[in-house]
Amino acid sequence: MKVGFATLGCRVNQYETEAMAEKFIKQNYNIVKFEDFADVYVINTCTVTNMGDKKSRQMIHRAKRRNPNAIIAVVGCYSQIKPEEISKIDGVDIVLGTRNKGDIISSVNKVLTYNNKVVEVKGVLKNKVFEDLKIEEYQDRIRAFLKIQDGCNRFCSYCLIPFARGGVCSRSPQNVIDEVKRLANNGFKEIVLSGIHIASYGVDLDGNWDLLKMLEILDTVEGIERIRIGSIDPQFFSNGVVHRISSLKKLCHHFHLSLQSGCDETLRRMNRKYTTLEYSSIVNDLRKHMRDVSITTDVIVGFPGETEEEFNKTYNFLKRIKLSKMHIFKYSQREGTKAANMDNQIDGKIKDIRSKRLIKLNDINEEEFISRFKGKSLDVLYEQKLNNTEDEYEGYTSNYIKVISKSSINLQGRIISTEILRSNSDHANGIV
Ligand code: SF4
CATH class of the missing domain: 2.40.50 (OB fold (Dihydrolipoamide Acetyltransferase, E2P))
Structure with missing residues (x-):
C-alpha cells in the first residue's frame, strides 16, 4: 500500500505529518509523493487564513483526481473547525481533528474493513492533554523539529488557532530532555523546538517549568550543537531573559518575534499584549547582547479599522527597526473570531497596496542584513x-x-x- 501526504501551514503540522508518516511505515506502507498514485492520501490542513481552507480543499480534489478509489483522510486545524463541511466533500473518507492525528492508522483500517466514513474530532477547549505524537526515526539526520507544546491561551482577536488547537498543553519536561538526548545519540546537530505558542511552555505543568529553564537544561546536552526556537511571543524576553539566554552556548541567534503591527492602536484591537515601545526595547536588548542576532517577524496588513495613518505608523516603525526578514500577510476575515465582526473591514485592493509596500521594504532590509556579513x-x-x-x-x-x-x-x-x-x-x- 502507498500513502502520500500534503502538509499545509506551520512547522507543527510538518512535525505531525512526519509522525503520522512513521506510523504508516511501521504498517509496511510505502511513502510516495503527493503527486503520485497512492492508496491513501493524508491532507494535514491549516485554517489560519481563508487561503489555508481553499488550498486544503484543492488538495482534496487533486487527491481524488489522482486516484478516485483512494482513501482520503483530512486532518488538522480545518478539520477541527469545520468537520461537517469537510466530510461532505466528494471523496473524503476520514476527518480527524487536531488531537486525533494519532488515530490515523486505526481510522484507515476502519474504512478498509467497514467501508464507512470516519469522523473523529475531540473537543479541544477543555482537553489539556498533550497528544504525544512521537517521531522515532527522522528522515534526515541533520536538523530535527521537536514539538514541545500545543495550543494557545492568548485569543488574539483575528486568530482561530485557540479554537482549532485548544489551550496550552506542554510535553513533559523529562520526555523533551530524553528525546533531545536520543537525537544527539543518533547524530543530530540541530534541534528546532516548535509549538503553537512556545513562550507558554510549562504554564500547565507542576514544578515551575518554563521555556527558559528548558533551554538552560538542553544547552548542556552533549552532542547537540545548535538549539533553535521557532516563532516566539515578544513577551518571553521580558524580565532579564535576554541577559540569561545570551550566555547559552547552543541557542541560535535567530528569533522570530511576531509583531503583527507597528501601531499601538492596531495592536490593541488585535488583543496583542505588548506595545511597540516594549517590542523595540526587546529588539535593542537582543542586539546589544548578541551582535549578530537576526530578528524576523510576521506582519498583518489591512486589519479592520487600519487607517492610512495607522498603516504609516507600522511602515515607519518597521523602517526604523530594520528587521532582517518580514513575512507579510493580508488580514483574512475568519468566521468565529472577534475581528471578523469589527467595523471598517479593509478593501482587498488597499491590502494589496500595503502588502506590496512592506514587501519592498523587506527586500531592502533583508539584503542589507545579509551584506553586513560580507567578508566575515x-x-x-x-x-x-x-x-x-x-x-x-x-x-x-x-x-x-x-x-x-x-x-x-x-x-x-x-x-x-x-x-x-x-x-x-x-x-x-x-x-x-
Ligand atoms: S498568540 Fe495569538 S496569533 Fe499566535 S496562536 Fe495564539 S491566538 Fe493565534
Whole structure:
C-alpha cells in the first residue's frame, strides 16, 4: 500500500505529518509523493487564513483526481473547525481533528474493513492533554523539529488557532530532555523546538517549568550543537531573559518575534499584549547582547479599522527597526473570531497596496542584513547538496542566513566555518 501526504501551514503540522508518516511505515506502507498514485492520501490542513481552507480543499480534489478509489483522510486545524463541511466533500473518507492525528492508522483500517466514513474530532477547549505524537526515526539526520507544546491561551482577536488547537498543553519536561538526548545519540546537530505558542511552555505543568529553564537544561546536552526556537511571543524576553539566554552556548541567534503591527492602536484591537515601545526595547536588548542576532517577524496588513495613518505608523516603525526578514500577510476575515465582526473591514485592493509596500521594504532590509556579513566567516551547518551540476551545498548559519557554497568534498551534515563572499536577495554565497 502507498500513502502520500500534503502538509499545509506551520512547522507543527510538518512535525505531525512526519509522525503520522512513521506510523504508516511501521504498517509496511510505502511513502510516495503527493503527486503520485497512492492508496491513501493524508491532507494535514491549516485554517489560519481563508487561503489555508481553499488550498486544503484543492488538495482534496487533486487527491481524488489522482486516484478516485483512494482513501482520503483530512486532518488538522480545518478539520477541527469545520468537520461537517469537510466530510461532505466528494471523496473524503476520514476527518480527524487536531488531537486525533494519532488515530490515523486505526481510522484507515476502519474504512478498509467497514467501508464507512470516519469522523473523529475531540473537543479541544477543555482537553489539556498533550497528544504525544512521537517521531522515532527522522528522515534526515541533520536538523530535527521537536514539538514541545500545543495550543494557545492568548485569543488574539483575528486568530482561530485557540479554537482549532485548544489551550496550552506542554510535553513533559523529562520526555523533551530524553528525546533531545536520543537525537544527539543518533547524530543530530540541530534541534528546532516548535509549538503553537512556545513562550507558554510549562504554564500547565507542576514544578515551575518554563521555556527558559528548558533551554538552560538542553544547552548542556552533549552532542547537540545548535538549539533553535521557532516563532516566539515578544513577551518571553521580558524580565532579564535576554541577559540569561545570551550566555547559552547552543541557542541560535535567530528569533522570530511576531509583531503583527507597528501601531499601538492596531495592536490593541488585535488583543496583542505588548506595545511597540516594549517590542523595540526587546529588539535593542537582543542586539546589544548578541551582535549578530537576526530578528524576523510576521506582519498583518489591512486589519479592520487600519487607517492610512495607522498603516504609516507600522511602515515607519518597521523602517526604523530594520528587521532582517518580514513575512507579510493580508488580514483574512475568519468566521468565529472577534475581528471578523469589527467595523471598517479593509478593501482587498488597499491590502494589496500595503502588502506590496512592506514587501519592498523587506527586500531592502533583508539584503542589507545579509551584506553586513560580507567578508566575515560564519559557521554554516550544511544540510543538503543542491540538485545541480555545480557541486553546491546549502546550509544555514546560527542567525539563519541561507548560504550556498561550492565544494568538491561532501559538506552535508557538517558545521564548517565559511567566508561570506556575496549577498543575494535571500541568501549568501560562501567559500569554505
Ligand atoms: S498568540 Fe495569538 S496569533 Fe499566535 S496562536 Fe495564539 S491566538 Fe493565534
